Amino acid sequence: MKIKTKAITIEDVVRLSGVSRGTVSRVINDHPHVSEEKRKKVKEAIEQLDYMPNVSAQRLRNIKTKTIAVIVSSISNPFFGLLLEELEKDVIKLGYQLLLCNTRNSKKKEIDFLRLLITNQVDGIILASMANYWENIKEFVNYGPIVCCNQFDPKVEVPSIGLDHEEAAYIGTKHFIDNGHEKIAFCGGISQFNISVGRKQGYEKALKESGLKINKDWIFDNVYGTAGGIEVFNNVANMRVRPTAVFSGGDEIAVGFIKAALDSGWKVPQDISVMGFDNQPIGTFVSPELTTIQQPIEQMGKITIQKMIESINNIQSMRSEEIILKANLIERNSVKTI
Amino acid sequence: MKIKTKAITIEDVVRLSGVSRGTVSRVINDHPHVSEEKRKKVKEAIEQLDYMPNVSAQRLRNIKTKTIAVIVSSISNPFFGLLLEELEKDVIKLGYQLLLCNTRNSKKKEIDFLRLLITNQVDGIILASMANYWENIKEFVNYGPIVCCNQFDPKVEVPSIGLDHEEAAYIGTKHFIDNGHEKIAFCGGISQFNISVGRKQGYEKALKESGLKINKDWIFDNVYGTAGGIEVFNNVANMRVRPTAVFSGGDEIAVGFIKAALDSGWKVPQDISVMGFDNQPIGTFVSPELTTIQQPIEQMGKITIQKMIESINNIQSMRSEEIILKANLIERNSVKTI
DNA sequence: TTTTAAATTGGGAACGTTCACACTTCCACG
DNA sequence: CGTGGAAGTGTGAACGTTCCCAATTTAAAA
Known part of the structure; x- marks a missing residue:
């Protein structure tokens, strides 16, 4: 060369x-x-x-890097893939770059990435997943803008953009009830901070509202991935009184459940109805296609960037602020309807 | 604050x-x-x-940024998700950062990202997808190390790491033949540069080797996504002489095909065998689970980073070099075996 | 015309490093 | 006891910008 x-x-x-x-x-x-x-x-x-x-010289002089870091727990997680796609699109338009920070849920790595703020290597950090408790992170707020995206922690003192998980679960559960289901199970997904808690509340709220009893046996916590879905099915199959519908905390769980059901000779949704969460592509690849709850990822990305830019431009605006987005029900064929 | x-x-x-x-x-x-x-x-x-x-000052003085850019066509593509996960892991270990460059196949964006090299914003660029022809990119080689990953273009004058697609298709096709199949269809996937070409060669090689005739009707080009798989099934279903096996250029295609087949009352693999490509998680979510070809993504990432670091440290070493990796057959249940 | 304000322009200083060089000290060796 | 070289240390310059301030020109107002 x-x-x-x-x-x-x-x-x-x-x-x-x-x-x-x-x-x-x-x-x-x-x-x-x-x-x-x-x-x-x-x-x-x-x-x-x-x-x-020369960008380095500009950075040295300006203390602006035109770079934003995004912290995620796993890039290969399809949800984060979609979110990153969205964030990147918006960020580029504004002349910023995106630095990829993958923590694999390591607390130490997360802290290391947050230090980018101290060393002026980025103008701001988007926390799309959180490995540490807020207590251990909060000091970094003093060094530059942080925006949370995709999760809430009531303690967080920065703008947070995320789904109203309670309402999402409510909508899903209500959809079952409206279609005549009375025995509805719930899989909590991994109890990542209070996402699961919110969802369970929504689920219980819908049941109570319709005068249905909450059955502890039908509530599964810490279910994760297809394997988790299969496990739940095995539990359900062995029950004397079985639910007729399962609200699951993720499309993979739902798909795993359906797979196990079909493998055991059940028919979905005739014998049992299943609802997913996240509207991932897999949902359309399976048969029956998955009825699921969709997160407004595009909107989430847009608002996150908007808040981030606001915070960068006016350091005052960095205050606690919760922006709660609504979920969408995507009706496909895994729920037996009236 | x-x-x-x-x-x-x-x-x-x-x-x-x-x-x-x-x-x-x-x-x-x-x-x-x-x-x-x-x-x-x-x-x-x-x-x-x-x-x-202060990193900016160090950069200004040193002309080293300790940052590597990765250019991909779509972060939300699961293959790139896995690859990025791998690249990030290795890069971080060496004290580098990863800058995310998503082109959505825009030639202009790709060029803009390559310009990061000219402005000394990154120490090197990993091209994991290529929107432009090499002719239009080659000038950037003068400004810093570039390493290609995941694809080959014989014209490329930098280290390239990728799969031996010909052999991969050969292995897959051979697996069909070894299990008694004689009528084998081929879906080329999107004809991204010469990936598809290589695969088709491998497919034809396996057929010829076993004295089987190549039937043009059974070769489908530019098939993409689940929709593509469904389309292929509809074609196949209407044939007078139908193939008994389908080699598809992607897991999504395979899953789409299987779905359409099942929906039409076919049994897989009894009525038709299907093989995917990429070993994506979906493959295990469906029933029957997908037999597929696995790319050695981990190895690909490792070697890419290694070559990149070599190129950064010794600018002389930037020469054309093809590193061709072997694919793996993952046997599951979508192929009827003897 | 004179005064005043605004627009335009140039150049020194600063951002926070690292490097090259010069200077001092120290020790080994003849 | 002088000499050479290596180790240890400090300082000025440079990296390529942008900002600030002062100087000059132009335009507008009185």
């Missing part, structure tokens, strides 16, 4: 255009108080030299 | 430790020629002040 040539700097532009460094800088940054004539000259010189400002 | 306090700089360490700036810098960078006594003093001061070097 060719030897990397010495970079073109602002001084080269100065020489070619015949104006001063200050003026060139003003042109680059679209500042006022530059005559049209010189502005044109500078632009031509920049064009001709294919000059691009 | 508290007002962001003025950052602690090397000068603060100088004052507290009572040595010179140069010595502090030497301690920070683990350079020799520092007495144990002063080294200790400096370390204590750093500890006490919780000092962290």
Whole structure:
């Protein structure tokens, strides 16, 4: 390969255009108080030299990095994939870059990533998953904007954008009830902070509202992945009084449940109805297609970025603020309807 | 929030430790020629002040960013999710960061991202997907290391790590043949550069080797996603002479095909065998579970990072080099065996 | 015309590092 | 006891910007 040539700097532009460094800088940054004539000259010189400002120097001078870090627990989790896709799209439009921070739920890694804020390597951090308790993170708020996305912790002292999990579970459970189901089971998904708690409340609320009894045997906690769904099915299959419907805390759980049911010769939704959560692509790949709850990921991404930019531009605005989004019911074929 | 306090700089360490700036810098960078006594003093001061070097200043001085960009066409594509997970893991270990570049197959965006190299914003770029032809990208090689991962283009003049798609398709097709299948269909997947071409060659090679005729009607090109799989099934269902096995260029295609088959009352694999590609999680969520070809993503990530680091450290080593990995057959239940 | 304000322009200083160089000290060796 | 070289240390310069301030020009108001 060719030897990397010495970079073109602002001084080269100065020489070619015949104006001063200050003026060139003003042109680059679209500042006022530059005559049209010189502005044109500078632009031509920049064009001709294919000059691009050195970002490191700009960062050093400005203390702005035009970079935002996103902390997720696992990039390969499809939910985060979709969320990242959304965040990236919005962030790029505004001239920012996205730094990928994958924690695998390591508390230490999360802290290391948060330190990016202290060292001025990023302008802000989006916490899309949280491995530590807020107590252990809160100090970082002093070093730059943090926005939470996808989860709530009532203690959090920054803007949080997330789903109303209680309402989501309520809608789902209500959908069962409206279609004549009275014996409804609930899988809590992994009890990540208070997401599960909220969902269970929504589930119970819907039951109570319709005068249905809550049966502890039908509530499963810490169910995770397809394996978890299969396990739940095995439990259900062995019950004397079985539920006719299962609200599950994730599409994988639902798919696992359905798979186990079909494998045991059951018919879905005739013998048992199942509802997923998250509206992941898998839901349409299976038969019957999964009725599920959809998170408004696009909206979540948009608002997160908006709040982040606001926080970056006006450090005052970094206050506790919960933005709660509504879930959507996606009706497909895994729920027996009237 | 508290007002962001003025950052602690090397000068603060100088004052507290009572040595010179140069010595502090030497301690920070683990350079020799520092007495144990002063080294200790400096370390204590750093500890006490919780000092962290300003990365922007280091970058400006060093022209090293300790950041690597990864260009992918879509983060939400599960394959890239897995690959990113792997890349991130290895990169972090070496003290680098990962900048996420999502192109959505936009040629312009890809070019914009490649420009990060020119502006010294990253030390290197991993091209995990390629929206442009190599001709239009090659100039960027002059500005820093580029490594290709996940695809080959014979013209590419940098290290490339990828799957031997020809062999992968050969293995898959052979598996059908070894289990008594003689009428085997092929879905090419999206014809992304020469991936599809290689696969088709492997498919044809296996057939020829066993003296089987190639039937053009059974070769489907540009099939994509579950919808594509369904479409292929509809085609197959209407044939007078139907294949008994389908090799598909992606798990989604395979799942779509199976779904359509089951919906039409077919039995899989009794009535028709199906093989996927990529070994995505979906494959285990469906019934029958999908027999598929697995890409060695972990290995691919590891080697990619290794080549990238080599290229960064020794700019000479940036030459054309193809590293071809072997695929794995994952046997599950979607292929009728003898 | 004179005064005043605004627009335009140039150049020094600063951002926080690391590097190159110069200087001192120390020790080994003849 | 002088000499050479290595180890240890401090300081000025440089990396490439942007900001601030002062100087100059221009335009508007009186």
